Amino acid sequence: xxxxxxxxxxxxxxxxxxxxxxxxxxxxxxxxxxxxxxxxxxxxxxxxxxxxxxxxxxxxxxxxxxxxxxxxxxxxxxxxxxxxxxxx
Amino acid sequence: xxxxxxxxxxxxxxxxxxxxxxxxxxxxxxxxxxxxxxxxxxxxxxxxxxxxxxxxxxxxxxxxxxxxxxxxxxxxxxxxxxxxxxxxxxxxxxxxxxxxxxxxxxxxxxxxxxxxxxxxxxxxxxxxxxxxxxxxxxxxxxxxxxxxxxxxxxxxxxxxxxxxxxxxxxxxxxxxxxxxxxxxxxxxxxxxxxxxxxxxxxxxxxxxxxxxxxxxxxxxxxxxxxxxxxxxxxxxxxxxxxxxxxxxxxxxxxxxxxxxxxxxxxxxxxxxxxxxxxxxxxxxxxxxxxxxxxxxxxxxxxxxxxxxxxxxxxxxxxxxxxxxxxxxxxxxxxxxxxxxxxxxxxxxxxxxxxxxxxxxxxxxxxxxxxxxxxxxxxxxxxxxxxxxxxxxxxxxxxxxxxxxxxxxxxxxxxxxxxxxxxxxxxxxxxxxxx
Numbered sequence: 455x456x457x458x459x460x461x462x463x464x465x466x467x468x469x470x471x472x473x474x475x476x477x478x479x480x481x482x483x484x485x486x487x488x489x490x491x492x493x494x495x496x497x498x499x500x501x502x503x504x505x506x507x508x509x510x511x512x513x514x515x516x517x518x519x520x521x522x523x524x525x526x527x528x529x530x531x532x533x534x535x536x537x538x539x540x541x542x
Numbered sequence: 543x544x545x546x547x548x549x550x551x552x553x554x555x556x557x558x559x560x561x562x563x564x565x566x567x568x569x570x571x572x573x574x575x576x577x578x579x580x581x582x583x584x585x586x587x588x589x590x591x592x593x594x595x596x597x598x599x600x601x602x603x604x605x606x607x608x609x610x611x612x613x614x615x616x617x618x619x620x621x622x623x624x625x626x627x628x629x630x631x632x633x634x635x636x637x638x639x640x641x642x643x644x645x646x647x648x649x650x651x652x653x654x655x656x657x658x659x660x661x662x663x664x665x666x667x668x669x670x671x672x673x674x675x676x677x678x679x680x681x682x683x684x685x686x687x688x689x690x691x692x693x694x695x696x697x698x699x700x701x702x703x704x705x706x707x708x709x710x711x712x713x714x715x716x717x718x719x720x721x722x723x724x725x726x727x728x729x730x731x732x733x734x735x736x737x738x739x740x741x742x743x744x745x746x747x748x749x750x751x752x753x754x755x756x757x758x759x760x761x762x763x764x765x766x767x768x769x770x771x772x773x774x775x776x777x778x779x780x781x782x783x784x785x786x787x788x789x790x791x792x793x794x795x796x797x798x799x800x801x802x803x804x805x806x807x808x809x810x811x812x813x814x815x816x817x818x819x820x821x822x823x824x825x826x827x828x829x830x831x832x833x834x835x836x837x838x839x840x841x842x843x844x845x846x847x848x849x850x851x852x853x854x855x856x857x858x859x860x861x862x863x864x865x866x867x868x869x870x871x872x873x874x875x876x877x878x879x880x881x882x883x884x885x886x887x888x889x890x891x892x893x894x895x896x897x898x899x900x901x902x903x904x905x906x907x908x909x910x911x912x913x914x915x916x917x918x919x920x921x922x923x924x925x926x927x928x929x930x931x932x933x934x935x936x937x938x939x940x941x942x943x944x945x946x947x948x949x950x951x952x953x954x955x956x957x958x959x960x961x962x963x964x965x966x967x968x969x970x971x972x973x974x975x976x
Contacts, residue, residue, distance in 0.1 A: 463972055467965025475957035477570050481584065482736050482946045485825040488559030489837040491812060491874055492881040498648070499807035502886040504770075512798035514776065518791060522776040525893030530880040531560050533873065537770070537900040 492530050559823045559831045562877075577960070579738055586735040589728035589935075589942040607632060637714040638842050643764065643909060647808040650766040650905025655864055656713045679819070682757075682857040694756045694856045694917060695930075712860065712910040714762075714844040718755060718937040725916035725935045726750045728942045732933060739956065741947040744920055744931075755937065757857035757912035758833065761816045761867055762841050764907040765809045769879030772802040773897040775890030796892050803883040811841045812874060814867050816860040816910060821870070829932045829945040836936040836943050839913050843938075847912075857912055864908050876901050914938060922947045 480486050526532045566588070573584040608630040625631075637643060643656075679695045720728075729750040737745060780795040815821035815834065823831045876899055887894045914937025922929045933944030 463968045464965070466968040467961045470964040471957040471961025473571065474576075474960050475953060478580070478739060478953055478956070479948060481569075482739060482948045483825075483829075484832060484835070484943060484945055486559070486561060487563050487835040487943060488823065488831050489813070489834045490563045491837075492562065492878055494838050495812050495878065496810040497807055497878055497882065498810075499805050499882045502803050502805045502883050504801075504803040505886055508775075508799050508801050510797050511774075511800045513779075514794075514796040514798060516793045516795065518793060520794070521893040522774065522796075522890075522895050524895045526896055527775075527884060527887060527890075527894040528562065530562055530877040530884075531873075533876065533899075534773075534896050535898045537898050539900055539902055 559825060559834065563835070580956070583735050583738055587731075588735070589731045589940060636842075637844050637846055637909065643762075643811075643907065647764045647766055647810055647907070650764065650808075650907055652905055653864065654905070654907040656907070656909040680859040680861070682859055694754045694858075695919070712759065712847055712912050714909060715757065715847055715912040716839055716841060716844040716914055716938060718855070718914040720914075720916065720935060720937050720940050722753065722755070722916070724940065725753050725937075728935050728940060729753060729916075729918050729933050729944070732942045732944050733946060736946040739948050739953045741922065741949050744922070744947050747920065750918055750933075753916050753918040753933075753935070755855045756915050756917050757855060758820060758915050759816045759858055759860035760911050760913050761814045761860075761862075761864070762844075762909045762911050763809070763812045763814060763867075763871055765812065765871065765875060765903060766905040767808075767875050767879070768804065768806045768902045768904065769876060769883075770802065770804050770900040771880060771883060771896050771898070772800075773895045775799045775801040775887055775894040776892035777890055778892050794892070799890065801887060801890065801894055803886055805879055805882050807879065807882055809875065809878060811838070812871070813837050813839065813841065813911075813913070814870055814874075816862045816867065817858055818861050820858070821862065827926070827929075829930065832932045832943050832945050833915060833917070833934045836915065836934050836939075836941045839936065839938050841911060841913075844911055855914075860910055871906065872901055872903065875903065918944070920947065 526534070569584060573581045576584070609625060609628040677695050681694065733740070733748060733750070776796040776798050778794055778796050781792065783790045783792050785791050815830075820830055820833060822828065823834055825831055879901065880896065880899070916935035916937055918933040920931045920933075922931060929947070931945040931947050933942070933946075935942045
């Protein structure tokens with residue numbers, strides 16, 4: 455067993471305790487719940503456009519992270535820099 | 543891409559309502575792996591809620607309250623509706639047809655505001671707003687049936703002398719469908735699923751029969767908008783491991799793409815809290831997110847405002863105007879746009895980092911509405927005035943959500959016990975392998 459693996463395994467107790475605490479806390483208090491308007495509102499959208507303009511700009515070699523840095527594709531409510539146009 | 547502004551204040555921490563809420567009945571860990579008492583609570587059935595996205599909303603059927611028939615016509619010359627099957631007559635005209643809401647959303651231009659302050663009709667004159675002397679909340683009272691009232695937030699009793707200037711009468715009201723017995727049963731079922739670690743005082747004082755019916759003010763918004771988002775996405779090209787047996791590490795190669803998407807969309811009946819206090823969803827100081835969660839309502843079935851619907855039911859006055867709610871609407875429209883474009887970037891299997899977004903709102907239509915909520919509250923004493931915990935039942939669909947105060951030492955003890963057990967297993971594995 456390597457040091458890394460052993461250390462990781464020893465964290466199992468504290469991590470499990472913290473995880474269970476937060477899971478039950480949220481189950482009772484429901485602080486993470488809100489109106490899921492993204493999926494519960496009637497939205498009619500025209501087909502999404504812009505895919506044809508996607509272009510390769512760079513390559514990443516030998517990274518250890520499984521996802522792109524600051525991945526927010528599922529975090530719809532995570533606001534990013536807002537570009538203001540003339541009409542809004 | 544003319545001028546740019548910094549992003550708004552970031553969301554308040556993980557697990558806050560600024561996060562996209564999890565799907566119903568999903569847990570971070572498999573309940574089967576947990577001790578039996580906890581598992582039983584987690585897996586107990588939830589109170590049944592009618593899916594507003596289905597029947598009631600789709601067909602928009604307005605049924606006769608007596609026999610359930612949909613053979614209903616307006617009685618000529620009156621506002622009465624008559625059931626052609628059982629001859630039952632009643633009041634109420636759906637604003638959906640009356641004002642043409644729900645039609646031509648894709649043609650909306652500019653800001654259309656329904657006259658939330660229509661000419662005061664005979665029944666509205668008897669309606670008065672009061673400021674509660676106990677907590678400062680504003681409560682609407684139909685003075686024809688009562689000159690005193692009990693505040694639905696703090697249960698303070700007050701009288702006519704504390705009257706404040708009357709506010710807006712809404713365009714429409716959605717009458718209660720869920721009866722009190724039903725609401726009580728749902729609240730009981732909800733709390734029965736959460737007893738093991740609940741605060742002892744809460745369990746002792748739990749009397750769901752004290753639930754109150756309340757009409758809360760909302761703005762129902764239709765919108766026609768376009769959104770542009772831009773950022774970077776990555777596609778994995780290679781995955782490989784390096785290092786010896788004991789120290790293997792996985793590495794990835796990826797292509798980086800510049801990504802941008804455009805979507806035109808319309809939203810129908812998006813509800814926004816139009817009470818300043820109720821719109822504050824800070825879970826550190828209140829549990830308003832509970833009331834927010836039981837949205838949406840079948841607002842298609844709302845009827846033209848009539849104070850007689852409020853007989854014996856308290857209500858809260860609207861205190862936010864369209865312009866004050868616009869930032870919140872734009873925020874939600876951007877979130878909806880981001881959800882809409884998600885499927886179009888599936889090929890980026892390492893995810894997408896959106897960096898810029900732009901929203902063009904072409905047109906919006908605003909209707910103010912009272913929506914029916916059954917509300918049970920429990921005040922937990924503590925610092926800063928404690929915490930008011932709500933359990934709310936949607937007065938139309940029966941969707942139930944609540945905040946049950948926890949007994950901290952019990953929860954901590956359970957977590958530490960499970961943690962110690964896991965640590966024991968870990969130590970055993972480490973000890974045996976070295």
